[in-house]
Amino acid sequence: xxxxxxxxxxxxxxxxxxxxxxxxxxxxxxxxxxxxxxLNSLSIALLLNFIRDxxxxxxxxxxxxxxxxxxxxCIAALVHASMPGDGGTALSSPRGxxxxxxxxxx
Amino acid sequence: MNASAVxxxxxxxxxxxxxxxxxxxxxxxxxxxxxxVAGPDGCIRYRELDRAAxxxxxxxxxxxxxxxxxxxxxxxxxxATVIAMQAVLRLGAVYVPVDGSMPGTRVAVIVRDCGARAxxxxxxxxxxxxxxxxxxxxxxxxxxxxxxxxxxxxASVRPDxxxxxxxxxxxxxxxxxxxxxxxxxxxxxxxxVEVLGLTPDDRLSNHASFGFDLSVLDLxxxxxxxxxxxxxxxxxAYAPAELVELIYRExxxxxxxxxxxxxxxxxxxxxxxxxxxxLRVVVFAGEPFAIVHVRxxxxxxxxxxxxxxxxxxxxxxxYHEVLPGDLHRxxxxxxxxxxxxxxxxxxxxxxxxxxxxxxGELVVEGPTVMLGxxxxxxxxGAYRTGDLVRVLPDGSFDYVGRRDHQxxxxxxxxxxxxxxxxxxxxxxxxxxxxxxxxxxxxxxxxAFVVYRGGRQPGVVALKRHxxxxxxxxMIVDGIHPIDTLPLNxxxxxxxxALLDLCCGADGRA
Numbered sequence: 001x002x003x004x005x006x007x008x009x010x011x012x013x014x015x016x017x018x019x020x021x022x023x024x025x026x027x028x029x030x031x032x033x034x035x036x037x038x039l040n041s042l043s044i045a046l047l048l049n050f051i052r053d054x055x056x057x058x059x060x061x062x063x064x065x066x067x068x069x070x071x072x073x074c075i076a077a078l079v080h081a082s083m084p085g086d087g088g089t090a091l092s093s094p095r096g097x098x099x100x101x102x103x104x105x106x
Numbered sequence: 107m108n109a110s111a112v113x114x115x116x117x118x119x120x121x122x123x124x125x126x127x128x129x130x131x132x133x134x135x136x137x138x139x140x141x142x143v144a145g146p147d148g149c150i151r152y153r154e155l156d157r158a159a160x161x162x163x164x165x166x167x168x169x170x171x172x173x174x175x176x177x178x179x180x181x182x183x184x185x186a187t188v189i190a191m192q193a194v195l196r197l198g199a200v201y202v203p204v205d206g207s208m209p210g211t212r213v214a215v216i217v218r219d220c221g222a223r224a225x226x227x228x229x230x231x232x233x234x235x236x237x238x239x240x241x242x243x244x245x246x247x248x249x250x251x252x253x254x255x256x257x258x259x260x261a262s263v264r265p266d267x268x269x270x271x272x273x274x275x276x277x278x279x280x281x282x283x284x285x286x287x288x289x290x291x292x293x294x295x296x297x298x299v300e301v302l303g304l305t306p307d308d309r310l311s312n313h314a315s316f317g318f319d320l321s322v323l324d325l326x327x328x329x330x331x332x333x334x335x336x337x338x339x340x341x342x343a344y345a346p347a348e349l350v351e352l353i354y355r356e357x358x359x360x361x362x363x364x365x366x367x368x369x370x371x372x373x374x375x376x377x378x379x380x381x382x383x384x385l386r387v388v389v390f391a392g393e394p395f396a397i398v399h400v401r402x403x404x405x406x407x408x409x410x411x412x413x414x415x416x417x418x419x420x421x422x423x424x425y426h427e428v429l430p431g432d433l434h435r436x437x438x439x440x441x442x443x444x445x446x447x448x449x450x451x452x453x454x455x456x457x458x459x460x461x462x463x464x465x466g467e468l469v470v471e472g473p474t475v476m477l478g479x480x481x482x483x484x485x486x487g488a489y490r491t492g493d494l495v496r497v498l499p500d501g502s503f504d505y506v507g508r509r510d511h512q513x514x515x516x517x518x519x520x521x522x523x524x525x526x527x528x529x530x531x532x533x534x535x536x537x538x539x540x541x542x543x544x545x546x547x548x549x550x551x552x553a554f555v556v557y558r559g560g561r562q563p564g565v566v567a568l569k570r571h572x573x574x575x576x577x578x579x580m581i582v583d584g585i586h587p588i589d590t591l592p593l594n595x596x597x598x599x600x601x602x603a604l605l606d607l608c609c610g611a612d613g614r615a
Contacts, residue, residue, distance in 0.1 A: 020584060024564030035209075036569040037581025041343040041370060041516070042547060064345040 001083070006055065006076040013050050014072070018043050029072040044069060057082050125263035125288040127195035129295075129329035130156055137306055137332035144356070145185040145337035147250050152332065155189065157253025162193035164257060166224060169244040173198035173261055175223035176271065179248070180213050180231060182206035183316060183337045186250040188325065190226045191270075191316070198261030199223075200268045202283070203316035207340065208577050212281070214238035215575075216273050220283055220480050265289035271480050272319055274418050275520050275580065277511065279527030283480030284418045286319075293473035294421045295326040297446040301425065302360065302387050302412070308333035309356060309384070313363040315340065319418050320391060323362055343367070346374025353382055360387040362414075364517025365395035366547035372402065381407040389414055391422070393514040393546055394438035394505055401433045415441035415505065416474070417491050418519070423448045423470045424503060441495065443502040448472030449488075452495050452503065460497050465506055468495045511601075513542045515549045518579045525572070525580055529553055532571045534563040539591050539599045540582060543608045550583040552608050556591060584608075 007029050015022040018038065033039040039047065044064070052058050057079050068078045133142065134156035142152045150158065171177055177194045179201055181187045187203075194201040202220055204213055210231075217225060217239055224244040225235055232245055239245075263269075269288045276282040298304075310328045312335050314320035328335035336356045342349045350371050353361065368376075368390060385407060391414035404411055411428035426432075426442025444450040451459050452466030460466035471488040478485040494506040511522040522540045529538045537556040542549050553568070563571070565585040572581045586607065594600040 019565055022564065022566065024566070026564050026566030031566060032573075034578060036566070036573045037578045037583075038566070038569060040578070040583075041346075044344040045346065045370075045373075061345050061348045061351075064348065065339075065341045066344075069344065 001055070001080075003076050003080045006079050007072050009055060010047075010072050010075055010079075013047065013054075014038065017046065017050075027072075029076070031071055033071055033075075034066055034069060039069060047075075051079055055079060125195065125198075125261070125267070126269045126291050126326065127159075127192060127260065127263075129326055130159060130192055131260060133329055133332040140306060140332055141334040142328070143185050143188050143335055143337065145183060145188070146339050147184040147186055150185050150189075154252065155192070157256075158189045158251055159192035159196055159253070160259050161251050161253035161256060162189050163196040163259040165251075166190075166193055166199070166226075166246060167197060167259070169224050169246050171197055171199050171224050171244070174267065175199045176202055176220045177246075178202045178204055178213065178217050178220070178222045178225045179316075180204045180206065180208065180225060180227040180235070181248050182340065183312065184248075184250070185337070186248050187316065188337075189251070190248055191325075193259075194226075195269060196259035196261060198263050198267070200271060200285075202271045202273070203321075204273065205315040205317045205340075205577065207315075209574060210234040210238050211574055212577065216281060216283070217243060219273075219280070220271055263288055266477065268477060272317060272418050275512075275524045277521040277523040279524050281524070282482075285477040285480050286421070287477050290421065290474050290476060291322060291326065293446050295323065295330055298323050298327055298422070299330050301445075302327070302389070302410075304328075304331045304333060304360070306332040308359045310335045310360045311338060311353070311356075311358045311362065312336060313338045313361075313367055319421050320362055320364070322421065323389075327360075343370070346370045350374050350376045353385065357384045358382065359384050360389070361385065361409075362389040362391070364392040365390045365399070366393065366516040368395070368403065369399055369547045372399065377402060377406045381409070385409050387412070391415065392517045392519075396546070397433065397435050397438055400428060400439055404428060404430075404433055411439075413439040413441060414445075415503075416445075416470075417493070419476045419489055420448065420470045420491070421474045422446060423450055423472070423474060424468075426502065437504060440498060441503050441505045444472075446472065446474045448474055450503075452497050453490070462497050462499045462501065465494055465496045467491065467509060468493045468503065513549075515542060515551055515579065516547055520551070520580055525551065525553075525576065525582060528572050528575050529555070529568060529582070532563060532568060534558050534561060535568075537591055539601065539604055541601050541604045541608060543605060551581075552584045552586060552604075553582040554586045554588045554591060554604050554607070556588055562587065 059082050134152040138153035139151055142155045143150050179190050191201045224246050226246045226248050228248050266287045268285050269291055271283040271285050273281040273283050310324050312324035324335050386409050388409045389412045413426045414422045416423040422445050424442045425445040426440045428439055449471045453469050454460045454466045468491045469488045475489045492509050495503040496506050513520050525540045526538050536558040540553045543552050569581050592600040592603040
């Protein structure tokens with residue numbers, strides 16, 4: 001999976017699950033997600049679950065920080081870097097999988 | 107446990123000229139080589155913290171800071187930030203902690219409001235600040251400095267001199283500064299040390315930002331007894347499993363946070379493994395904690411569980427230790443009985459004191475009650491909290507709700523009026539009302555917006571607009587366009603009707 005594909009999927013997820021569709025199509029890859037309150041602790045947990053379950057990539061816990069989740073561009077770079085070299089199936093995080101997070105975002 | 111393991115001011119009093127800053131100095135004498143603070147930028151022992159605080163005090167004094175001057179400290183939680191706070195106190199000045207996540211424009215509002223003499227911030231914030239501040243305000247770079255042999259600073263303070271100002275969300279649209287004296291802070295900390303049985307062997311977590319009063323126990327409770335405090339990076343909120351791991355790795359003995367954080371950790375796997383052996387006290391405060399979660403926590407950990415209650419204006423004024431009998435309740439844990447030497451009662455609408463079974467507004471009088479709001483008149487008489495409580499048969503209290511539009515969102519205090527004022531300042535917004543949907547960790551701020559016509563700003567545009575003036579936790583989660591705001595029989599916005607619209611909505615922003 002190339003980084004551009006990852007960006008597209010992340011944008012779609014954030015629009016649909018966190019911004020209730022973003023009808024104005026205002027979200028882009030440079031939107032400051034944390035600074036503008038698009039992402040918070042709960043929605044980041046949902047996003048990490050999406051990355052794990054749909055993109056099949058487990059982000060190392062120590063990489064979950066404000067810099068790496070600043071915008072879609074940074075998140076995509078992190079996800080791409082966390083993939084195995086052939087861009088194929090997910091690796092298990094050496095620290096174990098994230099616990100499931102219940103709850104939906106309207 | 108001997109609460110005076112480190113010689114400090116007696117509980118509820120400030121002896122002689124001793125102030126909040128005497129705690130580190132005392133600990134440095136008795137436990138010089140014990141760990142004082144562990145943070146993202148390193149660790150520091152009490153002897154080093156003592157000297158570094160003096161070195162920083164000299165830097166601040168050279169920048170013109172004098173007794174009772176206000177110094178805004180705009181920074182994330184680090185050892186350097188703690189050093190700066192202690193340095194300000196040693197000059198008899200007043201520190202104003204502002205979290206590093208606050209937008210620069212909001213920091214500038216606070217700097218102007220408190221008439222700050224100086225701002226202490228990391229080097230990369232200097233450019234932002236200088237563009238926003240009056241030229242007369244000094245900028246002092248925040249850095250992890252080590253103190254060499256140099257002048258000692260320990261200003262003589264009066265018990266009712268201000269020690270720090272905590273800015274909270276204001277209903278009028280601007281943040282307001284709660285002014286806390288040395289007496290206020292020491293009355294609370296001394297009481298908490300005794301109730302929690304803190305000793306030099308304790309390792310206290312610090313989860314709350316320094317701008318929130320939960321952090322006062324973390325820091326000064328540790329300093330009082332010569333224990334260590336372990337600063338937790340705000341970013342760990344995004345990785346609850348990492349937060350869980352930290353409790354084990356740092357061998358925390360005392361945890362203090364809002365219930366939303368505990369719930370986040372419980373969802374992050376906290377209860378999936380054996381409880382840490384050393385964890386002996388868990389304190390929660392700031393919002394109701396559903397009894398089902400308290401029950402789960404009690405069943406997992408052998409630690410003592412406490413519910414601390416009190417607005418920023420009083421710090422902790424009541425408390426309750428969770429007992430086995432509480433776990434059969436169908437309500438959150440009680441907020442309990444008076445703490446810290448405060449006198450607490452519930453006032454009925456008719457002005458009489460509420461008795462068992464009755465409800466009323468909680469009123470507080472005593473040593474922890476603030477001096478007043480910065481820039482406002484000195485506080486006179488008892489403080490009315492705006493919280494509704496029910497008096498239990500034994501005279502303690504149960505939290506019922508609020509009388510106004512102040513809310514808690516994931517444990518953070520927010521005045522809806524301030525959020526609304528910022529949204530209403532957008533040129534595309536004619537009218538707006540904000541409600542809170544859900545509870546605790548699942549709570550969301552939902553805004554109902556009547557547009558002014560023409561181009562209608564969407565959710566991202568309104569978030570961007572809000573981010574210029576509000577911290578991230580005060581930015582609304584959802585936007586709902588509406589033709590007109592519903593009014594109740596009193597002509598005020600019918601927030602209950604808006605909440606019904608929210609819950610019936612199909613999730614459209």
